Amino acid sequence: MNANVLALLLRPAPGQNSVLALPVVAFGVVTTLVLTVIGGAQSFWGWTDEFAPVYQALAAIALVLLVVPLVSLGGAAARLSARRRDERLSTLRLLGVSPAGVTVATVAESVLVAGAGAVVGVLGHLAISPLVGMIPFRGEPLGFGAVFLSPLHIVAVFGGVLVLAAGSAIIGLRRVVISPLGVRMRSSVSSVHWIRAVIAAGAVAIAFVLIKVFPSVGSLVATIAVLAGVFGAVLAVLNIVGPWVLKVSASRQLRRAEQPERLLAARIVLDSPKTAWRQVGGIAMASFMAVFAGTGVALLDVMGGEGATASDIALADDIRTGLVITLIGSFLMVAASVGVNQASDVLDQRELHRSLHHLGMPLETVDRARRRAIMSPLLVTAIGSALCAAVVVFPLVGIALITAPLSLLTIAAVVAVGIGVVWASTWATRPLLTGAFQAA
Amino acid sequence: MNIPVIEAHALSKNFGSTRALAGVDLAIHRGESVAIMGASGSGKTTLLHVLAGIISPDAGAVTFRPAEGAPVEVTALGESARSRLRRERFGFVFQQGLLIPELTAVENVALASMINGIRRQDAVQHAAAWLAALGLADMEERRIGELSGGQAQRVAIARAQATGAELVFADEPTGALDSHTSAEVMDALLWSTTGQGRTLVVVTHDPEVAARCTRTIAVRDGRIVSSAVAA
Numbered sequence: 001m002n003a004n005v006l007a008l009l010l011r012p013a014p015g016q017n018s019v020l021a022l023p024v025v026a027f028g029v030v031t032t033l034v035l036t037v038i039g040g041a042q043s044f045w046g047w048t049d050e051f052a053p054v055y056q057a058l059a060a061i062a063l064v065l066l067v068v069p070l071v072s073l074g075g076a077a078a079r080l081s082a083r084r085r086d087e088r089l090s091t092l093r094l095l096g097v098s099p100a101g102v103t104v105a106t107v108a109e110s111v112l113v114a115g116a117g118a119v120v121g122v123l124g125h126l127a128i129s130p131l132v133g134m135i136p137f138r139g140e141p142l143g144f145g146a147v148f149l150s151p152l153h154i155v156a157v158f159g160g161v162l163v164l165a166a167g168s169a170i171i172g173l174r175r176v177v178i179s180p181l182g183v184r185m186r187s188s189v190s191s192v193h194w195i196r197a198v199i200a201a202g203a204v205a206i207a208f209v210l211i212k213v214f215p216s217v218g219s220l221v222a223t224i225a226v227l228a229g230v231f232g233a234v235l236a237v238l239n240i241v242g243p244w245v246l247k248v249s250a251s252r253q254l255r256r257a258e259q260p261e262r263l264l265a266a267r268i269v270l271d272s273p274k275t276a277w278r279q280v281g282g283i284a285m286a287s288f289m290a291v292f293a294g295t296g297v298a299l300l301d302v303m304g305g306e307g308a309t310a311s312d313i314a315l316a317d318d319i320r321t322g323l324v325i326t327l328i329g330s331f332l333m334v335a336a337s338v339g340v341n342q343a344s345d346v347l348d349q350r351e352l353h354r355s356l357h358h359l360g361m362p363l364e365t366v367d368r369a370r371r372r373a374i375m376s377p378l379l380v381t382a383i384g385s386a387l388c389a390a391v392v393v394f395p396l397v398g399i400a401l402i403t404a405p406l407s408l409l410t411i412a413a414v415v416a417v418g419i420g421v422v423w424a425s426t427w428a429t430r431p432l433l434t435g436a437f438q439a440a
Numbered sequence: 441m442n443i444p445v446i447e448a449h450a451l452s453k454n455f456g457s458t459r460a461l462a463g464v465d466l467a468i469h470r471g472e473s474v475a476i477m478g479a480s481g482s483g484k485t486t487l488l489h490v491l492a493g494i495i496s497p498d499a500g501a502v503t504f505r506p507a508e509g510a511p512v513e514v515t516a517l518g519e520s521a522r523s524r525l526r527r528e529r530f531g532f533v534f535q536q537g538l539l540i541p542e543l544t545a546v547e548n549v550a551l552a553s554m555i556n557g558i559r560r561q562d563a564v565q566h567a568a569a570w571l572a573a574l575g576l577a578d579m580e581e582r583r584i585g586e587l588s589g590g591q592a593q594r595v596a597i598a599r600a601q602a603t604g605a606e607l608v609f610a611d612e613p614t615g616a617l618d619s620h621t622s623a624e625v626m627d628a629l630l631w632s633t634t635g636q637g638r639t640l641v642v643v644t645h646d647p648e649v650a651a652r653c654t655r656t657i658a659v660r661d662g663r664i665v666s667s668a669v670a671a
Binding site: 264 | 532538551
């Protein structure tokens, strides 16, 4: 395909501005969050005192935790960008462009949109860094200079976002059949096996034993490192078992569904439990960590009352602050990911929604179904992961509940607010759905 | 066939500067199958949408006379009332079927009844009976992506009938099918509508489809230019 044809194809069509704006905003949110998360973490790397390794180890754990929802959000942004051009892809094939040519056009457009979004994201990072810099650690604010990234880091993140967009566009193309007669999704049903549950139960049991053994030996940093390893392993297991749990839960809801929206919601989840998990999986990490680390912080509080030094007390306070920030970050990313995925789905199903409107199907039925298809897996994930973490740190969680209930309740409140934010994000795309229904 | 099941009077509709309907009068009787033909942009789909209450005309009136109950002036109804009318009294078949891909065949058909308040078990039983009657007895649990174009279209026909619609509107129902499948789908559509004493209004480009209807209306520049009853 020559450059002139490519330029013609990449030019936005009149009236497409709002459709084009969505993926730009999505990539902007991704870029801002990545820059801000890395910026926050890097502020600890300048420290050199005896507690610095503890802060750095915990910051590394927080970074790992935030990677999962970030990748999910990045993928959602890329898919949204890819779907809006579906209609043009079949025309390209009809005009004789090869599949490789279609790939070039798709990747070029995705990278352009991502680039525009990344510029917006850098501005977003610049705008919110003063606020992030006000967060206190060790009794004083981090400061704008500590959390704002260097130009080199910004360029690296910018490049990473473009690579993510290009990669997701190519992967996205593998999921659709592009023929001269149209673009359609491949109709395979994704399946998940019960063996995932067996693996998960075994891994949680091993984690339980390790948690009991390791904290009694070695230094604080070594203990954190071991805990981080166990933590990472359990999270990996959650990723294995999560889709299976969602499938079982949705199958149960399907059997009991009497209302149309419940039937539809259960089927949406069952259509691809892995997709449902990808959307809310970030919450599994956040919820697991909330109980896991929340218990630790609560116990540190108790120890603080028994002759701990000022540094110990400050460390406990800072771990709680870091925990709350990581929770907020996770929920914001999941909320953004849900919003972007929903926008993408609505755009993808415009024709179907128009036909449902013709049939007289109420907008409310479809709207409730899609929201339920998000919130039901979200609640199952949040509660299931919290229970999983409670098993791993049992009986410490019980002790923490009795001795420092306020600390745990604060974290539970953050989780509850986070779930509320995700719920609110499902409403944000309602106008798009309404538009699809009204376009007779 | 003396009482029109639906009647249009002096319908006009403009989209910007384009005149889609220019004073259309039409009466369709119970048990009729009426083909609306015309070139692209002639106004035939707009006419179907106005008759079905999907869009409102700029001027004129559409009156629906159900078998039981008082006549309903479709054009005087608000959006939600028209949606309800379409949901409860009319059936629709589109060119691409446009079924919900996550649901199975039987669930797609049953969903329309469930929205109308029918219990799921009853709705599914009724839907399964319609699918069986249309030759899809062993395909109930298949997802839409696992069906051929003709099979998906028959599911759409079953969906249009499951709520007991007196009047079925079809927009190019065979437009995406080969001639053999097209004939099968028309068999199913006619059997399930006029074969059961119901009424069918079908927009089509295909003269073979029109030839199987009891009447063919030709539309040009937003006006009905001929109405021919089949011999």
